[in-house]
Amino acid sequence: MPATSENKRVTITGKRQLTIPQKYFEALGFESEAECILRDDGLLIRPLHSSVSDFSEVVLADLVSQGLTGQELLEGFREQTRKLRPAVEQLIAEADEMARTGTGRHSFAELFSSVLD
DSSP: OOOOOOOOOOOOOTTSOOOOOHHHHHHHTOOSOEEEEEETTEEEEEEOOHHHHOOHHHHHHHHHHTTOOHHHHHHHHHHHHHHHHHHHHHHHHHHHHHHHHSOOSSOHHHHTHHHHO
């Protein structure tokens, strides 16, 4: 979707709920979850797609490759999934800062070489 700007006033209920206008909901491909990101100047709400946000298979595969089974596997999975969101948020914050300042330790090609090949 091309970068555009369109404003729409929405009402926030007493329970802190708001409705995403249908046009925006459909255009951005919202499903059942959204991600809220607090920024200095506001709140960014964007769709959270399960295919992007669910790293369960990757986490489980790594734990299984380490030889974990049974209760040990379950505990390892819980621990790793607790660490995942803060790690992703840190990566996003670092990417935002690099984009804002034009600095960074890695080039675009270095970061995405496996995806671009």
